[in-house]
Amino acid sequence: MSLTVVGSVAFDALETPFGKRDKVLGGAATHFGLSASFFTEVNAVGVVGGDFGDAEWDVFKRHHINTDDIEVVPDGKTFFWSGRYDYDMNTAHTLDTQLNVFETFDPKLSDNSKGSKLLFLANILPMLQKGVREQCPDAKFVAMDTMNFWISSMKDAVIETIKVVDCIIINDAEARQLTDEPSIYKAARKIMDLGLRAVVIKRGEYGATLFTRDGYFAAPAYPLESVFDPTGAGDTFAGGFMGYLAAQNEITDDAMRRAMIYGSVMASFNVEKFGTERVDALDYPEINQRFADFKRMTHFDDIPFERATAA
Amino acid sequence: MSLTVVGSVAFDALETPFGKRDKVLGGAATHFGLSASFFTEVNAVGVVGGDFGDAEWDVFKRHHINTDDIEVVPDGKTFFWSGRYDYDMNTAHTLDTQLNVFETFDPKLSDNSKGSKLLFLANILPMLQKGVREQCPDAKFVAMDTMNFWISSMKDAVIETIKVVDCIIINDAEARQLTDEPSIYKAARKIMDLGLRAVVIKRGEYGATLFTRDGYFAAPAYPLESVFDPTGAGDTFAGGFMGYLAAQNEITDDAMRRAMIYGSVMASFNVEKFGTERVDALDYPEINQRFADFKRMTHFDDIPFERATAA
Numbered sequence: 001m002s003l004t005v006v007g008s009v010a011f012d013a014l015e016t017p018f019g020k021r022d023k024v025l026g027g028a029a030t031h032f033g034l035s036a037s038f039f040t041e042v043n044a045v046g047v048v049g050g051d052f053g054d055a056e057w058d059v060f061k062r063h064h065i066n067t068d069d070i071e072v073v074p075d076g077k078t079f080f081w082s083g084r085y086d087y088d089m090n091t092a093h094t095l096d097t098q099l100n101v102f103e104t105f106d107p108k109l110s111d112n113s114k115g116s117k118l119l120f121l122a123n124i125l126p127m128l129q130k131g132v133r134e135q136c137p138d139a140k141f142v143a144m145d146t147m148n149f150w151i152s153s154m155k156d157a158v159i160e161t162i163k164v165v166d167c168i169i170i171n172d173a174e175a176r177q178l179t180d181e182p183s184i185y186k187a188a189r190k191i192m193d194l195g196l197r198a199v200v201i202k203r204g205e206y207g208a209t210l211f212t213r214d215g216y217f218a219a220p221a222y223p224l225e226s227v228f229d230p231t232g233a234g235d236t237f238a239g240g241f242m243g244y245l246a247a248q249n250e251i252t253d254d255a256m257r258r259a260m261i262y263g264s265v266m267a268s269f270n271v272e273k274f275g276t277e278r279v280d281a282l283d284y285p286e287i288n289q290r291f292a293d294f295k296r297m298t299h300f301d302d303i304p305f306e307r308a309t310a311a
Numbered sequence: 312m313s314l315t316v317v318g319s320v321a322f323d324a325l326e327t328p329f330g331k332r333d334k335v336l337g338g339a340a341t342h343f344g345l346s347a348s349f350f351t352e353v354n355a356v357g358v359v360g361g362d363f364g365d366a367e368w369d370v371f372k373r374h375h376i377n378t379d380d381i382e383v384v385p386d387g388k389t390f391f392w393s394g395r396y397d398y399d400m401n402t403a404h405t406l407d408t409q410l411n412v413f414e415t416f417d418p419k420l421s422d423n424s425k426g427s428k429l430l431f432l433a434n435i436l437p438m439l440q441k442g443v444r445e446q447c448p449d450a451k452f453v454a455m456d457t458m459n460f461w462i463s464s465m466k467d468a469v470i471e472t473i474k475v476v477d478c479i480i481i482n483d484a485e486a487r488q489l490t491d492e493p494s495i496y497k498a499a500r501k502i503m504d505l506g507l508r509a510v511v512i513k514r515g516e517y518g519a520t521l522f523t524r525d526g527y528f529a530a531p532a533y534p535l536e537s538v539f540d541p542t543g544a545g546d547t548f549a550g551g552f553m554g555y556l557a558a559q560n561e562i563t564d565d566a567m568r569r570a571m572i573y574g575s576v577m578a579s580f581n582v583e584k585f586g587t588e589r590v591d592a593l594d595y596p597e598i599n600q601r602f603a604d605f606k607r608m609t610h611f612d613d614i615p616f617e618r619a620t621a622a
Contacts, residue, residue: 039616087493088493182398182399183536183537185534185535185536186536189536203517206514206517206518207517207529207531209531209534215607215608216534216608217608217609217611218518218531218534218608218609220518220520220529220531223496223520223527223529224496225494225496225497225500226494244616247616254611254612257611257612258611258612258614260611261611262616284616287616288616291616292613295611295613296526297526297527297528297529298528298529298609298610298611299609299610300528300565300568300569300571300572300606300609301565301568301569302603302606303569305350305555305558305573305595305598305599305602
């Protein structure tokens, strides 16, 4: 099934305890698209400035991502984000944000993108997310991200958007903030009750959890001794999750469980190098090997216990 | 196989956002023993005062725990701990500690206890742990706990004790403190290199992870919407883990994976009520049901991915 992502395409400047990059390709639609491209055809909807060069377009081309709906504003500049991570890689410290052409981003979907069966609304203004969803009446499975800034400044708009999608993929702090519930289990059920089919809560180094109407699935994080650069890990996760689902004939709960693992696999690669470097260079044997690793680290035999002398 | 636990038997006073108890049965050997008793015969080694009454002894009796090696000091008082939890149930705030008879605890093992094949050294002075281990030459699998206080005040003694056991069961903060490694994966490998066969790291609401010489296993926590009282959860986990292993013919890596799940199952019950109340009243169908729940929430099909059009 076809998959469209709407979101940012950006340049990032990054500082981590392991090094520094002044300008790497980034943005939610970029990380998502690259990750999903290993599983399905992806249409990316976004906007860039005249400074977006051949090297950047080549990354999309290499992964057969359809960029027809990435608008170019020749005399504008691409969205720029600069951030620093200390040893606690769970928290990004924003040093600079220059929205540039992204400030007035108005997603324009071609008929091809509008006809997608799966749609991912990366983190943009909730009203824009809702508008895009309404332009895609044929979409069978729509997922969205959001962020703390929208939840604190326009929670109602976030909730109105949640009501028109099938799945939300957010981190644990966002789930708590959205519901005022300290327990992520209660938070997830409250969000689900807005009419969702699935709630995915990302928990950083602790993995990710999937709530469905009557199911719960916990995926651990891959045990990496060093996280090099976590930028884009969440969108890379979402790309693996949605990309895998797009490659299925039907979106069942079992398929969503496997999608959680593929999302975790892709995210685990993303953080091993700066920006898109690692995922850009991935191959299928590596992906399948890590999927098998996840199976080994979570599965156990089902030998029912019987005590000889019952207490 | 027989199992002996050496550790505290105590009275606890507890305050949580859900209620208050002035005096409940507690202590590491108690929580461990109760949990393990669902799987195997347990010998408990500890010390109590003359204030330890029939109601307390009855809990041990009911679960067929051998209390021959729990010394009674008739004119002494039982170890007393008082603590409070706020909504963040991961952190206990100690209000009062009265060591009483536990202050001069000198574990005296009968021949029966000394002959145990499995031994759990709950959190006591590391030199005492080492002494007990040396009294049990036939023990095939010895596990230990410890705490931040010993790690900061006598790290060398903790390390000397680790060197004579097979397995350590500690929380993530303790693993980091012991090794000065922020990554729990690196921390676990460093601890393993002291000569262990297995390192179990408890991560509170995020579950527990098992490191073996060449394996890694991640067990999530059971998704409880409310944690009522976390006191004793770690020892209850260890009791399920060691109790299950004691019931096996051989301690294999696969058995340890299942033991991780039984430990998680038992800990998930422990936190549902105050003190020992919930585990004391448990039955086998409940345990087996929750084991099956863990299987459902972690397992996924292994359908290898193949993309029709490779990128």
